[in-house]
Amino acid sequence: MPNYTVTIATGNQWFAGTDDYVYITLVGSEKCSERTLLDKPLYNDFERGAVDSYDVRVGEDLGDIVLVKIEKKKYWMQDDWYCRYVTVKTPDGDYVEFPCFRWLVDDKEVVLRDGRGTFLPQDDKTSLVKQHRQKELDTRRKTIRWKEWQPGIPMSIDSNKHRDLPRDIQFDSEKGVDFILNYSKAIENLCVNRFMHMFQSSWSDFGDFEKIFVRIKNTISEYVMQHWKEDFMFGYQFLNGCNPVLIRKCTKLPDTFPVTHEMVSVSLEREMTLEQEMEAGNLYIVDFEILEGISANCTDPQTVQYLAAPICLLYKGVQNKILPIAIQLGQNPDKNPIFLPTDGQYDWLLAKIWVRSADFQYHQNVTHLLRTHLITEVFAIAMFRQLPAVHPVFKLLIPHIRFTIAINTKAREQLICEHGIFDKANATGGGGHVQLIQKATKDLTFRSLCFPDAIKSRGVDSEEDLPTYFYRDDGYKVWDATKSFVSDVVSIYYNSDERVREDEEIQAFVKDACSFGMQDFDHCEFPKSLKSLDELIEYLTVVIFTASAQHAAVNFGQYDWCSWIPNAPSTMRKPPPQEKGLANVNTIIETLPDRGRSSWHLGAVWALSQYQENELYLGMYPDEHFIEKPVKAAMEKFRKKLSEITGFIKGRNEGKKLPYYNMSPDKIPNSVAV
Numbered sequence: 001m002p003n004y005t006v007t008i009a010t011g012n013q014w015f016a017g018t019d020d021y022v023y024i025t026l027v028g029s030e031k032c033s034e035r036t037l038l039d040k041p042l043y044n045d046f047e048r049g050a051v052d053s054y055d056v057r058v059g060e061d062l063g064d065i066v067l068v069k070i071e072k073k074k075y076w077m078q079d080d081w082y083c084r085y086v087t088v089k090t091p092d093g094d095y096v097e098f099p100c101f102r103w104l105v106d107d108k109e110v111v112l113r114d115g116r117g118t119f120l121p122q123d124d125k126t127s128l129v130k131q132h133r134q135k136e137l138d139t140r141r142k143t144i145r146w147k148e149w150q151p152g153i154p155m156s157i158d159s160n161k162h163r164d165l166p167r168d169i170q171f172d173s174e175k176g177v178d179f180i181l182n183y184s185k186a187i188e189n190l191c192v193n194r195f196m197h198m199f200q201s202s203w204s205d206f207g208d209f210e211k212i213f214v215r216i217k218n219t220i221s222e223y224v225m226q227h228w229k230e231d232f233m234f235g236y237q238f239l240n241g242c243n244p245v246l247i248r249k250c251t252k253l254p255d256t257f258p259v260t261h262e263m264v265s266v267s268l269e270r271e272m273t274l275e276q277e278m279e280a281g282n283l284y285i286v287d288f289e290i291l292e293g294i295s296a297n298c299t300d301p302q303t304v305q306y307l308a309a310p311i312c313l314l315y316k317g318v319q320n321k322i323l324p325i326a327i328q329l330g331q332n333p334d335k336n337p338i339f340l341p342t343d344g345q346y347d348w349l350l351a352k353i354w355v356r357s358a359d360f361q362y363h364q365n366v367t368h369l370l371r372t373h374l375i376t377e378v379f380a381i382a383m384f385r386q387l388p389a390v391h392p393v394f395k396l397l398i399p400h401i402r403f404t405i406a407i408n409t410k411a412r413e414q415l416i417c418e419h420g421i422f423d424k425a426n427a428t429g430g431g432g433h434v435q436l437i438q439k440a441t442k443d444l445t446f447r448s449l450c451f452p453d454a455i456k457s458r459g460v461d462s463e464e465d466l467p468t469y470f471y472r473d474d475g476y477k478v479w480d481a482t483k484s485f486v487s488d489v490v491s492i493y494y495n496s497d498e499r500v501r502e503d504e505e506i507q508a509f510v511k512d513a514c515s516f517g518m519q520d521f522d523h524c525e526f527p528k529s530l531k532s533l534d535e536l537i538e539y540l541t542v543v544i545f546t547a548s549a550q551h552a553a554v555n556f557g558q559y560d561w562c563s564w565i566p567n568a569p570s571t572m573r574k575p576p577p578q579e580k581g582l583a584n585v586n587t588i589i590e591t592l593p594d595r596g597r598s599s600w601h602l603g604a605v606w607a608l609s610q611y612q613e614n615e616l617y618l619g620m621y622p623d624e625h626f627i628e629k630p631v632k633a634a635m636e637k638f639r640k641k642l643s644e645i646t647g648f649i650k651g652r653n654e655g656k657k658l659p660y661y662n663m664s665p666d667k668i669p670n671s672v673a674v
Helices: 127-143 179-189 193-198 206-212 219-227 231-240 261-267 274-279 345-386 392-400 404-415 432-441 451-457 470-493 497-502 504-517 533-555 558-562 585-591 595-608 629-653
Strands: 003-010 021-028 051-057 065-073 081-089 095-104 109-113 283-287 311-316 322-328
Touching: 003 021, 003 065, 021 051, 021 081, 065 081, 065 095, 065 127, 095 109, 109 127, 127 345, 219 231, 219 558, 231 322, 231 345, 231 470, 261 274, 261 311, 261 322, 274 283, 322 345, 345 392, 345 404, 345 432, 345 504, 345 533, 345 585, 392 470, 392 533, 451 470, 451 533, 470 533, 470 629, 497 504, 497 533, 558 595
Parallel strands: none
Antiparallel strands: 003 051, 003 081, 021 065, 065 109, 081 095, 283 311, 311 322
16 A cells, blocks of 8 residues: 655744644645544644655555645634645655645635746646646635725735734734834833924924933944034935935036025035036935925824925035035925025024925835835735745745735834824825825836846946945946846746746736736736746845835835934924025024923834844745755855855945945845834
């Protein structure tokens, strides 16, 4: 009588084990086995982290084992179980591996495909495996559906609460990502809760902010506190701060920004006119026009809050430092004077603070939320709906969308919902954030997600012109390494453009992301189909880079750059000045966030900058969805290249007062999970 040995691995995460009954059915090319209970008398099997083996006896040879069906039935109460993989040893001594890496909940079953090969849909020839492929997708589409959270922005998952998500895309422990719990914990740990009872009172002076800053300072944040008033620190942040995505070469001044040579001549260092400096490529600009008309937060009727839409002109001096030389705090020049470094000390400082506050609003809502979190969720939903687990692109992308749908759902549930945490401290709370994301979505194109294209479109791609733009330099390295890795893996399964065009599942994935995820917005220019291997490689590189490197670059530096509140005010309590000569220390203090909102702000930037427990960084793939040796070789090559980049960045940072490490691969998580 033929004997098959079945080995099953249970996950290592919390609550992965089960006491429920587990059954297996082996599906061969010739016959199926009987449904067999997997149980060892007097032995507690399927414990967390366990690897258990069982003998399955059958009446006759089953042929090639193509599928295995795992069923879980309640023992005394429902007990979810996480299965990592199943291996089957045949009577001939061959091993067949069936990757799983999913939860079995309730009295459900899962049917696993032979993992010895990774198959494109056109490669499946038998009706058995074709049916399995289609059934898996049909099941997923019933539980993972599109929903419009707000009109005019990318679509999200159809689930109002984290606990309602399918178990496979939930966090292992919801408690670890409870925003209310984590923010409250942060406020307590930072010893700022003693200021909460004085919620609406102002600080006394700049030094007063240090009272809530002491517990969280680090190398960069302390340097920011000491130098935040300096023009160099102000300009440097547009290159390597939290939001290094807005600075662009200025080739023509906006009509709404009438800066003249006479205004700024004292700031120019080359004995050239303003026009000549512009032609020489020494002028840069940051324009927050998108903030014009956005409603300021009015959820608290006792505290009026304000937003501005400033324009800032930056100058590259002879020492290659980027310095501000003119600031206008609104888009209408008739109502907004142009502030200059030659103005009064506090006029100029207050103008810079208004720009920093506008930058904070844009960063939080557009750079961070829209262009990493929400976009990655679009790719994730489309992937689950259109790619079966056996598809190579599913296996390639699954580590890079880990927990993204979960964190976004939790954010919509607690953070950016009506009366959520975002409303407590931010000038764009109370609905302004939705307006801003809606406006920014109109500028969101697929090409703007391609890192090299985004850099080039702003005219900042030349290291010779802009030599200290580490976000750009490190980003190029990580982009190239990621693209090379994607190319290595994809080329194993696609050897021609025709193979890409014939893959109906990859075409459905791309179309779903555009037609549903991006709602077919005319402006977005997301592809609806892929016609070549190069297009596929670029598309997948965008997905992985956005979810990993880009998110890391704009998320984990919040602690460094935003914890000193005058450098990144989350809200402003007085309107932007429309006259010069009126600002003083008291004016600025009364404009900056009050004690309570400062405390919420600190809790937010601290919590958002923390890595997940058991974080998986770029290149780490402990779940072996791929078992093919060529893919494992590509992964090892990728890790080696990432290690070289990490070493280069570490060497460059040595001795720097302002090290830049947000694009260092050893600090880039695989996915958007916080």
